[in-house]
């Protein structure tokens with residue numbers, strides 16, 4: 001069967017520039033400096049978001065009440081990753097989870113430092129903070145068993 | 147309102163990893179010709195064309211314009227649809243709206259994907275742009291340990307959280323995911339338009355495939371496929387003249403959730419297995435179709451299952467069984483081609499995934515079962531009513547179509 005001719009093409013994706021609302025992130029990162037989780041509570045429905053949007057998606061009202069959330073929580077779902085995004089084997093299996101922190105309604109994703117055999121839904125974890133926190137995402141080193 | 151029916155279905159001759167013998171418009175043309183041959187219509191009979199694919203997969207921004215002659219659409223209205231995995235079914239719904247509105251009588255849906263000409267990972271990353279934006283707005287680091295990098299394996303990554311959460315709620319185990327994957331590969335072997343076929347597939351064989359990210363194994367994941375599907379719909383008056391066998395549209399519905407991995411209908415990132423939008427869309431479709439008890443009234447189901455656990459999870463969410471019951475139906479053999487509630491006799495999306503076609507194929511496979519034209523994959527029981535499910539958007543859009551063997555009483 002005669003094959004079609006192949007013409008190579010590519011998209012230059014690096015030239016897109018998107019604006020995003022960053023107040024919720026900034027509030028959270030400020031909290032990181034003091035090793036605290038800071039979210040936003042809706043005054044109308046009581047929902048606690050982490051990180052906080054300044055608009056309740058449930059009530060469709062503007063919200064701005066900062067609230068401190070415990071850095072202890074419960075694993076709601078998890079995975080143990082054996083291959084990377086291109087399917088290549090990982091050097092070590094990596095455990096990650098969606099965690100619901102006490103007093104918060106959102107679930108937060110992150111790496112869990114534990115034996116892959118131990119991870120389970122309902123497992124109690126806490127945040128392992130970097131010794132020196134500076135207000136960026138890396139301050140939250142991992143989740144570790146309580 | 148008036149009745150609308152499916153009068154013709156056409157697939158390109160084979161759904162495989164690489165069609166190097168045809169270009170995109172030529173592959174589209176094959177499916178158009180097959181659909182015309184199926185119902186005896188020609189270009190002059192078509193009032194309007196709806197086109198569906200996901201452009202990031204091939205990097206072709208307006209393939210419907212490139213393919214306009216090949217899909218015999220010169221001089222006709224053409225509308226293009228892109229809703230992620232649900233694209234094919236949304237295109238079908240658009241065609242239904244064209245006819246039910248009374249504006250057109252015969253409308254053709256044309257869908258394709260030719261993954262071999264693009265990069266599926268780049269395509270998926272393009273699709274998740276709004277999710278990435280939402281995650282950044284939520285302060286989630288996209289590249290570091292806390293972000294999508296932590297989810298592993300691209301699209302398979304986010305789905306792993308869904309699979310674990312569903313297993314926890316339903317009581318199913320990874321053995322059930324192996325078993326449903328094996329069933330679908332065996333079903334695919336009976337379908338000439340399926341991609342990954344294995345008549346000898348067993349749960350044990352699937353269990354030997356490498357673990358990507360627990361509990362998702364290589365054997366649980368859809369392939370990237372080249373393929374095209376066409377479906378022709380007509381008003382009741384015209385359908386009666388065109389075809390002896392018609393699959394009638396009784397109810398359609400769709401529902402969106404928020405643009406993140408979790409369930410955000412409630413307004414926050416939570417359980418990716420909750421998929422409230424599926425429950426809402428199914429209930430709305432049942433209401434429109436006048437179906438009171440889907441467990442009793444629906445004979446056949448096609449589920450959009452990019453990943454094997456989703457067959458079982460969505461069976462529960464569309465209300466075909468209770469939560470925690472789907473894997474028990476599987477154990478009893480009820481989901482097989484010979485079973486009481488046959489599901490995905492086609493082999494499902496997990497066996498064949500040319501994304502633009504995948505949600506439309508759920509509809510066309512239901513139609514072929516109703517018409518009795520499904521060949522070797524025809525289920526043993528009589529199919530009077532069938533439900534087609536489409537899952538797409540990012541992870542947060544679901545479409546439902548209910549078909550029947552008779553026109554609906556209006």
Ligand SMILES: [Zn+2]
Nearest residue numbers: 042045056059
């Ligand atoms: Zn609220």
